[in-house]
Structures are given as structure tokens and as C-alpha cells.
Amino acid sequence: MKLSFKLARPIKRMALTLGVSLTMMAPAFAAEAQAPAVNNLKLSPWAVQYVNDAQMQGLYPVGVESQRDFTIPATKDELNTLAETATKKLAGYHLKENKNFKAETSDDALTRSDVLIDIYNIVGKYDDTAYTDALDYFKKNELIQGNGDDLALESTVTLEQALTFYNRAVTDAVYDDNMGSKGVFYKTEANGNTVYFLGSIHVGDAGYYPIDDDIMKAFNESDMLYVEADITNPITAEQAAVLLHGDKPLQEALSPELYARVKKLMDSFGAPESSYADMSLAGLYNTLSSLPLVNDPNGAVFGVDNYLLINAKLMEKPIGEVESMDFQMDFLKNFGDDNYTPLIEDLLTQLEQDKGKALADETSAMKQAWVKGDATFFHTMFTSGDTFTEYLLKDRNPNMAKKIDELLKSKDQKTYMVVVGSGHYTSDQSVLDYLKDMGYTIETLTGK
Incomplete structure (x- = not known):
């Protein structure tokens, strides 16, 4: 019928x-x-979920995993792109900015310390809490563990480390305003x-x-x-x-x-x-x-x-x-x-x-x-x-x-x-x- x-x-x-x-x-x-970032990749086991989340947030392209070794240092172009995508991502939420926020100056190098500063300058302006510096921000928000002596801050940052830091910080900023x-x-x-x-x-x-x-x-x-x-x-x-x-x-x-x-x-x-x-x-x-x-x-x-x-x-x-x-x-x-x-x-x-x-x-x-x-x-x-x-x-x-x-x-x-x-x-x-x-x-x- x-x-x-x-x-x-x-x-x-x-x-x-x-x-x-x-x-x-x-x-x-x-x-x-x-699944992005889940195949046979050059990627440390601890980083798989963070890299996957960074891709899902649009911070890093999906579908290029087999072409990149995530365990080696990030390039300047990659770090610049991460900064751009994170800035654009957060701007889309129209979060309230802290007018008293003061950006920190980095050495514009490729170290873990410089990446933390770059991220802090992007996300810190949406936080009303006063911080002494980028490291203080990451530690107080539990986005990084340990103290300055064992964080290898002057080491060259790998791509998987940079993606992890960006993913944690962007997620934390979105969650702080209940915008997930x-x-x-x-x-x-x-x-x-x-x-x-x-x-x-x-x-x-x-x-x-x-x-x-x-x-x-x-x-x-x-x-x-x-x-x-x-x-x-x-x-x-x-x-x-x-x-x-x-x-x-x-x-x-x-x-x-x-x-x-x-x-x-x-x-x-x-x-x-x-x-x-x-x-x-x-x-x-x-x-x-x-x-x-x-x-x-x-x-x-x-x-x-x-x-x-x-x-x-x-x-x-x-x-x-x-x-x-x-x-x-x-x-x-x-x-x-x-x-x-x-x-x-x-x-x-x-x-x-x-x-x-x-x-x-x-x-x-x-x-x-x-x-x-x-x-x-x-x-x-x-x-x-x-x-x-x-x-x-x-x-x-x-x-x-x-x-x-x-x-x-x-x-x-x-x-x-x-x-x-x-x-x-x-x-x-x-x-x-x-x-x-x-x-x-x-x-x-x-x-x-």
C-alpha cells in the first residue's frame, strides 16, 4: 500500500x-x-587527545596528520598560524575584555616560554584576575604543572606541545564564560x-x-x-x-x-x-x-x-x-x-x-x-x-x-x-x- x-x-x-x-x-x-590525529602518526601518546581537540576546535587543520611529525619543533609559520586561529576562535565568542590587562613581551623565539607568552597575550585579556606573568596565568589556571625550574621553558617547543598549550588555554577561556x-x-x-x-x-x-x-x-x-x-x-x-x-x-x-x-x-x-x-x-x-x-x-x-x-x-x-x-x-x-x-x-x-x-x-x-x-x-x-x-x-x-x-x-x-x-x-x-x-x-x- x-x-x-x-x-x-x-x-x-x-x-x-x-x-x-x-x-x-x-x-x-x-x-x-x-578520526583526526588517531591514525599511525608521529605523535606522543600523551598528546593524542590534546592534538585531536585542537583540531576539532579549528586551531589546526584536519586531514594533514600523515604529513607532519608532531614531536619535532614547531615552525615560526605554524606558531603564527596557531596564534591567528586562536585569536579568531575566541573573538567569535564576543567575550568581555579586561581593560586593565597588560600584554607581556616575548623574545619572539621558538621556545616553550615564548609560546606561553603568545598564548597569554591572546587569552589573558579575557580574564579579570591579575597575574604577574604568563607562567603565573598558566599555573594558577592549572593549564601547566610544575614550577619554573622543571618546565624546560627555554627548550624549543614541539608542535604537539604548542597545540596542547593552545587547546588547554582556549578551552579554559571558553569555559570561564560558560560558552561551551x-x-x-x-x-x-x-x-x-x-x-x-x-x-x-x-x-x-x-x-x-x-x-x-x-x-x-x-x-x-x-x-x-x-x-x-x-x-x-x-x-x-x-x-x-x-x-x-x-x-x-x-x-x-x-x-x-x-x-x-x-x-x-x-x-x-x-x-x-x-x-x-x-x-x-x-x-x-x-x-x-x-x-x-x-x-x-x-x-x-x-x-x-x-x-x-x-x-x-x-x-x-x-x-x-x-x-x-x-x-x-x-x-x-x-x-x-x-x-x-x-x-x-x-x-x-x-x-x-x-x-x-x-x-x-x-x-x-x-x-x-x-x-x-x-x-x-x-x-x-x-x-x-x-x-x-x-x-x-x-x-x-x-x-x-x-x-x-x-x-x-x-x-x-x-x-x-x-x-x-x-x-x-x-x-x-x-x-x-x-x-x-x-x-x-x-x-x-x-x-x-
Whole structure:
């Protein structure tokens, strides 16, 4: 039976399906989500997380790790660039400046001491506390440990050391003004177990980071991270590739006119026909929905899920799945080819008209709402009544709630962070609503 549609903006569906869409894009656009600073790099083990965070904040480029030995001295150009990116990053927060701040003069060399002074001159003006010098600032804010005798201040600074100092200082300045990204964030407790709920955005940019201090503290104290599906697992991409195949070639599944339109659009984005020729209609729709990401191949890297997954792996924190790739792929396919066809037609028309601009603009609005912690925005966004959005939420939310109920009823007495798409926590009949119906009390932590 064919469903009756009230078509909604595809951005909603993209937000709900993008966890699997990221793996769908890999064959067509080679934009598979990768973790910055986590591969086989020339990087000291202690520095991996700091360098990763510096990249996520936009202080250092993502995707150039294999070309640089982080353990050797930083160049003057690199240090100048770090100073520029940190200055620009903090300026974007419009923090209040201390008019009595006095900058410190450095020797303009490449030592650890000079880098600390450079950073102090950037971040110190946003701090109302009086400091004697840059070292005093770093020590009192616990951004560096030890005393002047054992800090090797006159040693040449390595790139990983410089990135670490910048990451710590920028994060501290943002946290001092409570300006970390708020997301949508909740908590419940039962039977000695605690569950933190973080609604995610599957794609992002450096503006997301740092994430709110309270959220990161909850993540750090959690014994286990749960996500919809572990998109950083290479097996996941392999599963997606298999499950994406349709029962017949795409050219046979679509009318000649519609297939010609798909091919023309894919050609304009540089996707070879071989990458989608055998794709199911479910795979095609979700790939088309993800086209705005093509111009920003690192969008998936900056996604909240990816960031926390990478941090969990660096911390050797166990990772669980609320769903799985198999479940998500089957779920999307079960919507039915007859029901996907009008969605594809509608989305093609929009993409033909604006090359994905509307989707990109709406994605930007969603990112801004997440940074501000605007749960009302997400509630409005995902409470639309269109058939596919309801399908993506109504039939998944109860199962997610059931999984969380099992965690709360366990005898393990552990703390969990459960990260799923923001729509699952903010829509009507949300995961949280189902848990409330089960008798759980949900505490809202968003924006605090």
C-alpha cells in the first residue's frame, strides 16, 4: 500500500538518518568519517587527545596528520598560524575584555616560554584576575604543572606541545564564560545507575568545540558510551556497502526520466555512475540528502557522535550500540520503494534548483541551535507530521527507550552516556517521553 505524504524539508530526515548516511556516502564521494590525529602518526601518546581537540576546535587543520611529525619543533609559520586561529576562535565568542590587562613581551623565539607568552597575550585579556606573568596565568589556571625550574621553558617547543598549550588555554577561556556548546542534555537515575542523554548532530564544524564543560564531565565520568551505531568501526562501512545494494539495478528501479535526472545531478557532484548503479532507493534517497556534505568532506569528522566515539576509544571506554547498522539499514529499506520514489522526486527538484543550498542553510541553522542548546528549535523541527519523519521516530523511539530501561534496571550500578540524534529526545513521543511513562524522572540539563 502506498502511503499518503505531506512532504517536509529533507533536512529533518537527513538529521535522523545521517548516522547511516555517512557510511553511504563513502563509496560515492570518498567522504568516510575519519578520526583526526588517531591514525599511525608521529605523535606522543600523551598528546593524542590534546592534538585531536585542537583540531576539532579549528586551531589546526584536519586531514594533514600523515604529513607532519608532531614531536619535532614547531615552525615560526605554524606558531603564527596557531596564534591567528586562536585569536579568531575566541573573538567569535564576543567575550568581555579586561581593560586593565597588560600584554607581556616575548623574545619572539621558538621556545616553550615564548609560546606561553603568545598564548597569554591572546587569552589573558579575557580574564579579570591579575597575574604577574604568563607562567603565573598558566599555573594558577592549572593549564601547566610544575614550577619554573622543571618546565624546560627555554627548550624549543614541539608542535604537539604548542597545540596542547593552545587547546588547554582556549578551552579554559571558553569555559570561564560558560560558552561551551550546550547541545540537548538530560539525566535520569535508577537502581544505582545513571544515564546521561545527549542529543547529537551527526555533522558539524569547529564551532561545536569545545562542548560544554558539564557535558564533557558527564562523558568523562561515564563507564560506557552508547551510540546509535558505531560509525567509526570499519566493519560498519562494509556492512553498509552490502546492505545498500538493491534487488535490481537502480536504472530499473526508477523510470528512465527519473534515473536520467539522478545521473545528471550525480555527474554535477562528481560521483561516478558505478558508485550508485546498484544502490537501493533507500540508499539513493539518503545519499541525495547528504549531498551538502560533499563540499565539506570533514563535516562527518566534526560530528558529535564521531568526536565522542574517538574520545571513548582514546580513553579505552567501552562502546555500545542502541541500535546497529544492520537494524538501521533494514529499517530504512522497509519503508518501501513505492514510498521512496516521491521523496526522491521532491528532493531532486530541490537539489536541481539550488545545488543543495537550502539543505546547507538548514543544516547551518540546526548547528547554531545545537550550540545554543535550543531544545525548542529541535522540538519544532521534528514535530511535523510528515510520514517519513514520523516513521523514523515513532518506530525507533520505543526501542531506544527499552534499551535504556534495561540499563537503568541492571544491577551494575554504572554511569552511561547515551548519544543519539537530537530529534529522538525532543520530538513528540520522544525517547524521554517513553521513559517518563515507565516511571523515570528526567532532569533537564540543557543550557545549564
